[in-house]
Amino acid sequence: MTPIPRHSQIHFYKDGDIELLVEKIIFRVHKNILTLSSQFFSGMYQSATPSVEDLTAISNTGISIPRVELRGDAAPDVEKLLSFLYPNTYFEISWGDVANLLRLADKYIVETLTTACVAFLKRSYQEEPLQALKLAEAYQISSVYKESSKLVLDDFEKFFYEPRNLEGLSRSTQKKLKVQRQQYVEGLNKLYCVTVDRRFPPLTAEHLRTKFEECVKDICTFPFHSPSYSWMKLHQVDCSKHFECREELRRLKPFIHEKIVSFFGGEYELLAWTTKAPNYDAATELSYPFIELRDD
Structure with a gap:
């Protein structure tokens, strides 16, 4: 009936x-x-x-x-x-x-x-970045795609540990994520190699060189830290309390930025829309690698 x-x-x-x-x-x-x-x-x-x-x-x-x-x-x-x-x-x-x-x-x-729905994803993508990435790809929401990819890349092992997590993502997006992750790992290897050979950076202050090498050892030891953590540690190398380091540190920071960008193979950015948060502090915000919604 x-x-x-x-x-x-x-x-x-x-x-x-x-x-x-x-x-x-x-x-x-x-x-x-x-x-x-x-x-x-x-x-x-x-x-x-x-x-x-x-x-x-x-x-x-x-x-x-x-x-x-x-x-x-x-x-x-x-x-x-x-x-x-x-x-x-x-x-x-x-x-x-x-x-x-x-x-x-x-x-x-x-x-x-x-x-x-787009406004909801912009507000909430940090809660479910992988789901946000899938929806952004499916409905061509480029801004959400880029921002959610930052968090997926930053916790790559978590999201890629289970193959079923990738259901709903195109092969193109999966490839972009894997390529960007591989660039990050290769960048860490390059950084470690030139640092242990003491050819990079060309520091004369022993205290600053030790500080920098401790930082590199921290981020280059497996299991690797997230890209945002590594970027933060490298850019926050500081021993300005030591008088002999101050001038060298001032020259070192732009040098570090230039080399790390070349090693990691791309730019890093803050998360979008965080500048509007009430507790926003640019000095402490993390920067992330990302992929974009486009045909390669």
């Missing part, structure tokens, strides 16, 4: 003038809300006409309301979409919803929902 469709408990408005059927749930809504929100719904309403069964079911009211079945969607997801669109209901995007909402926003061309 075929289940009888039932009304949505949230979005079934008596004065609605179009019905959406999703998994045996009927949403009676308003065409003006849909057409103002979505190009897809606008075109859909213009072509929607009531079937004979629908007309029979509502003949006692004397009103014919077109009904359209939305296939391939889950009723709870459509309910959340409508809760986003309607001003009388409140819905807050979460990690449990953002993937489905981005899919619906893309499918039905709801630009305001896409914008809200």
